[in-house]
Amino acid sequence: MKRFINYVGTENLSLIIALIIMVGLIATQTEFFFSARNILNIGQNMAVVGLIAVGMTMVIVSAGLDISVGSIAGCASVACALIVTNYGTVFGGVIVGIGFGALFGLINSVIISYLRVNPVVATLATFSAFRGIAFLIAPGGRPVGVLDPNLGFLGSGRIFQFEGFPGIPVAFLILVAVAVIAHFVMTSTVFGRAIYSMGGNPVAARLAGINLTKMRFYIYAISGALSGLAGVIVTARTSSGQPASGTQGLELEAITAVFLGGALLAGGKGTVMGTLLAVLLLATLSNGMNLLGIATFYQLVAKGLLLVLAVAIGQWRLARDEKKQAKLAESQ
């Protein structure tokens, strides 16, 4: 047990407890919830938000913010669909989708680093602009239909199917793979540790030789690329390149997940593990609310409340730590 707690981290323990309570509550209301099919559905639904939230974790830990992720996903979705329909190459479509995302992330970092625009404002601006581009590249501004079984496999395919077991969603496996890599990068590489340093204190990080401009370049490009990948999965699942539907509001969900997962608004703290748990929590919540027939309008209100709650908990923890620190200073 102790090893388990060590592994997930004490901060994440409250998330797990919240998840267990919620699962318990929902399960008493509806039997279908515990069916393999529903659980795998939750996994499938996690993928899109999850991919974006992983990138967002890096951004927020570096004391930045990226509001444009949903719009980037929209662009990537359309771009991928256009490539697949016009050139018939799924591989090309996927690469172009991800590439589009990375490029847009680079644009964000250039605005932030060279034009010295605050990340919130910079990505709020591109949030609007990129969405506009998504509609512009879609002929007539309408969704681009794409019927390709190989592409569809990425979105709603299942593997390890056998009798009585519907199979694990491919999209979910992609998320798991990305999360494992991201976790490793954040915990064990020079790049990852530098993200924590620059988020904790940019001046001290620069004086220790970390090039903040270069770091932002990579961080926003990765966030963009993962948003692009999320957009590709939206295309694959809906069999169409969607300029708006399916990618709107993703920024809110991803940001909520990152803060709920224990990241600090001021930067320097946060883990991929925590974010992923929070994404699972959010996906379960929304799945439960759907099963219980709660209207989407209420769900929107609930999501907003959750974001406030997540940040408020972080601030409360910070205040508590500061109090402890003050007491320690007094006792010395």
Added chain:
Amino acid sequence: MLFNIKGVRKSFPGVRALSDVSAEINSGEVVAIVGENGAGKSTLLKILSGDYQLDEGTISLDGLEVSHASPLEAREAGFRLVRQEPEIVPHINVIENVFIGEYPAHTGGRVNFTEMQRIVQELLERYGFVGMLDLQQLGRTLSPAQMHIVEILRALKDGVKVVAFDEPTSSLTTREAKQLFTLIRTLRAEGLGIIYVSHRLHEVMEISDRVVILKDGKVTGDLLISATNANEIVRYMVGRDLDAHGLERDEVTRPDIVLEVKDLHSRWHEGISFKIHAGEIVGFAGLVGAGRTELAKVIFGEYVRTGGSISICGEEKNIRTPEDAIAANIGFAPENRKEEGLILVRSVIENTCMAIYSALSKIGILRKKAMVDSALPYIEQLEIKTPSLEAEVGKLSGGNQQKVVLARWLAAKPRLLILDEPTRAVDVGAKAEIYRLIDDLARKGMAIMMISSEMPELLSMSDRIIVMRDGKISDPIEKKDATEENIVNFALGAGT
């Protein structure tokens, strides 16, 4: 007597800032207060203005006791501190800046602009400031001297009796300083008491009637300007028994030059050239604001160098960012550890290793064991008290935090280490340990540039001392020739 300060004592945890300070200021008199960094000038001013509360003693203003006044009460009693950089709101005009926070209003709450303008105009005429600034000018267009006028107008409006100036000329040009002196003389003629805090002795000689000298929180002299001279004042400021609570270092001389700065120019500096040899500690003395920290940051690539060259071990390096500096084997432990040195929310080991991450990794992947191996010896050697290597630095005590910054650069083993106030806010025991370490590093051949405001530390640790003033440096003073007096003399610009 207008203003009477009697037997004031003030301690902070572990430090006695003021012990038994007494001074008097008469109506129509300018009294200068001088002293080295840390002599207690600012503490005294803050007690007078009500920012700090005194432990013992009495202060009375015009017969009224104000010993325990809050900032507002001190103001209402007629004391006003004009700060080094007056608070001016940039986007509103002079009149509103004078009245900020207490606009006069018509009944019904509408601001009475005509009344405001009338009062300000009247003050300007009465004190002869007419023509020195335009009432409609916006705050951001004011020169530093004009900002001081606005601050003084604020005080005069409230019927001030004593005005204290804290280093008012540090941001002024010579011409503006002259204007300020005219202004001070006008106030004096009007019967106000003036306190003038500065470390520019020639100004003190020019403007004041009397000088009170502080040293280590005590008054060492209270002299009429007409009966003294700059050299005597310096003697009173310095006259301490030089206790060597530093460390006696053997003379080490090695021929190889590690750092060579040639004709360096920047926003703050003009034509600075000096050398530091391997195994040598060069102390940088000077007053706060002389440009020492800025010099360190220019060398380290944090601030822009506009001219000149920097060579490390005979090889010219084009240092434009701290990253370049680290690559050139330079380390820099900044003065403000919380703001510039540490990542408070991260662990001790991360903070120790962050400057050498790439050396501790293979293809970008950090080796945990290498991190511990390179950090642990220094954490132990510096006796950093931490519950574990993973503990957040923000949760350690101040002295231990400072040691973490040092540990980072010890682990990085640079050729040149720049230390800015290495023992600031460190207790005595830890200080001795830090001195021993610095000495040890020098013995092993590291070149050390040590900026310090502590005279005993500079005198005992440095092989040579360079004194800075207004962005220029003195010739290096050899250890055997270095005395507190010749350092202070150059730093103040007296007797050179």
